[in-house]
Ligand SMILES: O=C(O)/C=C/C(=O)CC(=O)CC(=O)O
Ligand SMILES: [Ca+2]
């Protein structure tokens with residue numbers, strides 16, 4: 320219970336407590352936590368309460384806090400819960416609460432390295448069928464390793480940032496040579512982003528079992544994708560300009576601690592079993608150290624919910640992606656971000672991209688206003704939302720990830 324006026328069933332209740340970077344008019348961006356429809360300005364509250372490390376929160380990003388590592392993150396969560404529930408702390412909390420309606424949210428993390436995986440079997444199979452109709456839907460390596468590519472960290476933007484339609488080379492099937500111009504197959508990818516902290520030294524891999532030491536939290540992530548640019552450029556070195564123009568993330572980083580009740584076993588990895596370095600260990604809750612997450616998404620296109628991708632159907636786990644990403648000795652840096660890959664479930668209305676939903680443009684999607692869509696048009700707005708089960712029947716919100724398409728320049 321809390322003395323604060325937060326409804327017991329708020330998806331931003333005390334079970335959630337996500338971190339973000341906010342500002343109010345005329346003030347500098349700094350770290351806050353959200354509780355109900357309020358934001359707690361953490362640094363001044365912690366300073367007044369006599370907390371030693373309050374300065375990590377007086378920063379325009381979460382990176383200093385991320386650098387502190389798992390023991391500090393867990394202690395901070397306990398401290399925040401204590402000050403919000405203990406009436407004796409009211410004096411150092413109340414002056415530092417701001418209504419969420421009065422704040423501007425900023426990019427929560429100064430993104431270090433950005434990697435994007437491809438962990439949904441349903442998505443990978445769908446895209447394989449669409450892009451490579453004459454081959455097996457999954458490539459031979461797919462069930463042996465979590466496939467990924469390096470993205471462009473400097474173009475990760477916060478929810479609400481407009482997305483300018485990218486221009487580039489594409490080669491229509493009817494043309495002999497490529498043409499240059501605005502993308503005509505602009506798409507979304509509904510993903511979960513993992514925010515990493517507790518940087519490592521070069522040459523020291525992180526095991527599946529130790530991954531929780533580095534997995535700070537999650538954000539909603541939209542990997543905007545220009546399918547026509549991508550199809551022409553990406554063999555054999557992978558996605559480049561077709562995806563590097565913008566990636567949107569939600570402003571509130573929901574901690575892995577808050578998502579403990581959402582842990583579920585993976586859907587199954589038996590044929591083939593992964594190599595030992597990708598295998599998790601059993602845990603008491605049955606989810607294992609290579610756990611999946613029970614998070615349900617909503618993809619809204621100009622006000623119509625067109626899909627509900629279920630994260631629990633993902634083949635590879637976040638711990639496996641992290642272990643794979645470092646198994647060659649590559650470092651982790653505070654502020655690293657990796658995407659799960661597009662989340663698609665087995666049903667049509669669970670697909671996480673419009674490429675799949677419209678089956679490469681052949682099956683248009685009808686919106687509530689009667690209009691039809693295959694790919695994104697200028698002025699279109701896409702909102703991703705997601706929720707997860709919290710403890711004791713509560714619900715945890717991951718907030719929103721919004722973007723509107725602006726015409727090419
Ligand atoms: O299979 C392909 O050729 C291409 C796949 C993608 O574009 C998806 C990608 O970015 C990874 C993902 O989001 O799952
Ligand atoms: Ca992607």
Ligand SMILES: [Mg+2]
Nearest residue numbers: 542543562566
């Ligand atoms: Mg992208």
